[in-house]
Amino acid sequence: MASNTMTPGIVSGRLSEDEIKKNFDDLYTPLDGHEAAVAADRCYFCYDAPCITACPTAIDIPLFIRQIQTGTPEAAAKTILDQNILGGMCARVCPTETLCEEACVREAAEGKPVEIGRLQRFATDTLMDTGVHPFMRASDTGKSIAVVGTGPAGLACAHRLAMKGHSVTLYDAKSKLGGLNEFGIAAYKTAGNFAEKEVNWLLQIGGITVKSGVRLGHEISLDDLADAFDAVFLGIGLGGVNALRADGEDKTGVEDAVSFIAHLRQASDLTKLPVGRNVIVVGGGMTAVDAAVQSKLLGAENVTIAYRRDQDRMSASRYEQDHATSSGVRILTNVVLRQIIGNGSVCEAEFEYVTQTDAGLTGTGEILRLPADQIFKAIGQTLETVPDRLDIQGGKIVVDAAGRTSMPKIWAGGDCTAGGEDLTVTAVAEGRDAAEDIHNTLMV
Amino acid sequence: MADLSTNFLGIKSPNPFWLASAPPTDKEYNVRRAFEAGWGGVVWKTLGSEGPPVVNVNGPRYGAVYGADRRLLGLNNIELITDRPLEVNLREIKACKRDYPDRAMIVSLMVPCEEAAWKAILPLVEDTGADGIELNFGCPHGMSERGMGAAVGQVPEYIEMVTRWCKQYSRMPVIVKLTPNITDVRKPAAAAKAGGADAVSLINTINSITSVDLDTMSPEPSIDGKGSHGGYCGPAVKPIALSMVSEIARDPETHGLPISGIGGITTWRDAAEFISLGCGNVQVCTAAMTYGFKIVDELKSGLSDWMDEKGYASVADVVGRAVPNVTDWQYLNLNYVAKAKIDQDACIKCGRCYAACEDTSHQAISMSPDRVFEVIDEECVACNLCVNVCPVEDCITMEPMTAGDIDPRTGKVVEPEYANWTSHPNNPSTQAAE
Ligand SMILES: Cc1cc2nc3c(=O)[nH]c(=O)nc-3n(C[C@H](O)[C@H](O)[C@H](O)COP(=O)(O)OP(=O)(O)OC[C@H]3O[C@@H](n4cnc5c(N)ncnc54)[C@H](O)[C@@H]3O)c2cc1C
Ligand SMILES: Cc1cc2nc3c(=O)[nH]c(=O)nc-3n(C[C@H](O)[C@H](O)[C@H](O)COP(=O)(O)O)c2cc1C
Ligand code: SF4
Secondary structure, three states, rough: OOOOOOOEEOOOOOOOOOHHHHHOOOOOOOOOOOHHHHHHHHHOOOOOOOOHHOOOOOHHHHHHHHHHHOOOOOHHHHHHHHHHOOOOHHHHOHHHHOOOHHHHOOOOHHHHOHHHHHHHHHHHHHHHHOOOOOOOOOOOOOEEEEEOOOOOOHHHHHHHEEEEEEEEEEOOOOOOOOOOHOOOOOOOOOHOOOOHHHHHHOOOOEEEEEEEEEOOOOEOOOOHHHHHEEEEEEEOOEEEEEEOOOEEEOOOOOOHHHHHHHHHHOOOOOOOOOOEEEEEEOOOHHHHHHHHHHHHHHHHOEEEEEOOOHHHHHHOOOOHHHHHOOOEEEEEOOOEEEEEEOEEOOEEEEEEEEEEEEEEEEEEEEEEEOOOOOEEOOEEOOOOOOOOOOEOOOOEEEOOOOEEEOOOOOEEEOEOOOOOOOOOOHHHHHHHHHHHHHHHHHOO | OEEEEEEEEEEEEEEEEOOOHHHHHHHHHHHHHHHHHHEEEEEEEEEEOOOOOOOOOOOOOEEEEEEEEOOEEEEEEEEOOOOOOOOHHHHHHHHHHHOOOOOEEEEEEEEOHHHHHHHHHHHHHHOOOOEEEEEEOOOOOOOOOHHOOOHHOOHHHHHHHHHHHHHHOOOOOOOEEEOOOOOOHHHHHHHHHOOOOEEEEEEEOOOOOOEEEOOOEEEEEEEEOOOOOEEEEEEEHHHHHHHHHHHHHHOOOOOOOOOOEEEEOHHHHHHHHHHHHOOEEEEEHHHHHHHOOOOOHHEEEEEEEEHHHOOOOOOOOOOHOOOOHOOHHOOOOOHHHOOEEOOOOOOOOHHHHHHHHHOOOOOEEOOOOOOOOOEEEOOOOOOOOHHOOOOOOOOOOEEEEOOOOEOOOOOOOOOOOOOOOOOOOOOOOOOOOO
């Protein structure tokens, strides 16, 4: 018998194939040519534009919008990709409401910024649909560099280095490239297998040898790499997950939000992906929102995000929070998970209400119990294998502004390093800047 | 409520909004619908002489210039006068006038520059019961190459001659429609007056090529790979038309000659501006072609509300109100000193004023690291560019300085008296006071 949203336990097939298809399609329909022209016309071409400053990769936004206005979206795409080779992905996943669009003067003027993200997508999609890769590799420098990790940081670094004529060897522990672009970002933000397409498009630059399924710390060591290459870049992200520290964490049904999402992203048929009837996501960031929303889209009946502080402290943007609530997710705040109840598998979650004091969070003694078949942990990721002898602070690799680590010849960037928000666009900026510094260092 | 009715040359219409001679007035079907929609009058699409009618191209007739969101700013056409038989047009004109006696019915004419041709057509028009005629001396394409339209309008002697024939052979009021494709519009206007014209109407369309197709290298509109200049009209031509109207209104030789204003009139406000510069009524073409006849509702309500607000009882009260304020540059008050002022609360920090003033004007706006833009009075010449480029209305204003204050730019006291270039010491022809 087919299951539905009210079927107890963790089961697959809660929704029909059609419903699933609709739910996981592009969240935002792309702009067509006329819509793009109208949206582009709203840009004031500001002097020393605030949006450029707000973009971690400092894309020349007024210029690319003007290029769309004048009917040259391919040139617009080139302007974007010059600064951010993953401009296509960033156009889909950047929280623009807290970046460029927040800084747009029309946001101040009328609460309605120029739709920079959608315009960026229009330009990059137009170019990428032609299959053209608009960059040329400089003549070979004879230098070789190892890049570890194929998330946005590693990809941006590898591309920039290859473009400058260096030979790059790109490693990843996984067999599929892309990092969280491929395994983490919400499915409806990168519909149509975009992450994979973008990686293939990016590799057209040439000069990059891919070695997937090779894990640093297992098959290779940092010392091996430092010996064999002129420089090494680490973009290994955050592979580990923080523990809940609640009783019963080992019960069946308690999972990492990131691995649930990774499964979801790789599933060939989402109607076969099981999800609980009553789902609880513990956390307050983008991962929590994505796990919650996608559980709902898979057909869970009740989905609750449980966050331990006030709602305005959540690291997911207000916009993301609203997206969650409008998708039918309930956001519960000022609660801490104390106990997971169930005989082998989860059946209830017990929370305690807390208040925020100078001393930290203190329990009020008031208890709340919610039915639960599935509990996702989304309370932050950690650096998994700390590469030996690198300075670490707050669980992340210490780097300077140019991405140099405490060890000679070793650079790092992206989520695995301290500083900057953990965003795709920040990872791109850090990978790119490290590549520039590696180039300058090697070519003196 | 304001009275919108007008009496132009004795021709009465319920409002000052006429449809100009063009496709909207090319046939009975259109004109009836226009009258039903509420238009005060029409100038029928230009008629030619009896005989086989002209032929139009069978490809595109129009080219366009767009603003944001494909808003039509300028239209260009290579259409000729009516391509329907004369008798059909005359029959339809008669029927329309009979059924809508309270509306103005003007017939536009263009026949060869021969007395016999005019003598032949005038009684036929008179027979329709039309209220008047408009002489199309303006069409800049096709007809001008045959010695008509703008070819006549560019030679004041011909204008005078033809106008005289029309006055001689008909009892109807004669409106002479002027071409803007000349250097001094006062000359043809004066010629029309000398020939006995009852009024002038202007402007007809302006010679133009709207664009070039960069793939085929053909001007637009392209007919089988070739293009020809057309006549430009629509919102883009309004400033040119306003200036020409004002020249005729204030020239001693033509002052007082009734004017029917045409050129880019799109909203009630445009119409009010033409009327203030001396037009007894206005004619509309492109706006109707862009949005349909229904715009007349907005034209009427807007003009009426504004007149009520200002206390103008009738359209005649507004006619020519702005004319005394149109002057020559040399009479502008050089002792009037203003400074730009930026309202910091309204400012959205786009920095366009800064780019404009810094790159192309007088380096009179400062920018702080936190994007506060301020005018440097020591440098500001009050050119108004910052006001013009600022996307926020009324954010930057021009504030006149008070007489007696010192202009920080020149270090001179702002004088209370009016003084113009004719008496300025830098003017070589200024007579030194003895
Ligand atoms: C669920 C989720 C949703 C998100 N949504 C958004 C969003 O909408 N917008 C946004 O801007 N950001 C989002 N983020 C954050 C964003 O995905 C990350 O900031 C970004 O991917 C970091 O890039 P990175 O290159 O540093 O690391 P990752 O993308 O994590 O890539 C690291 C790569 O290194 C590889 N690796 C790790 N260890 C080793 C090893 N020892 N040897 C070899 N290879 C190794 C991994 O397999 C992986 O491919 C989201 C994150 C998550 C988890
Ligand atoms: C397609 C088209 C055909 C026109 N044909 C005539 C014409 O036959 N006779 C005439 O006097 N003016 C003709 N005109 C000029 C209009 O009457 C009017 O003077 C001009 O378009 C300016 O007004 P507007 O800006 O409101 O369109 C034509 C204009 C257009 C667009
Ligand atoms: S009015 Fe002209 S000179 Fe003065 S601040 Fe504005 S742009 Fe500069």
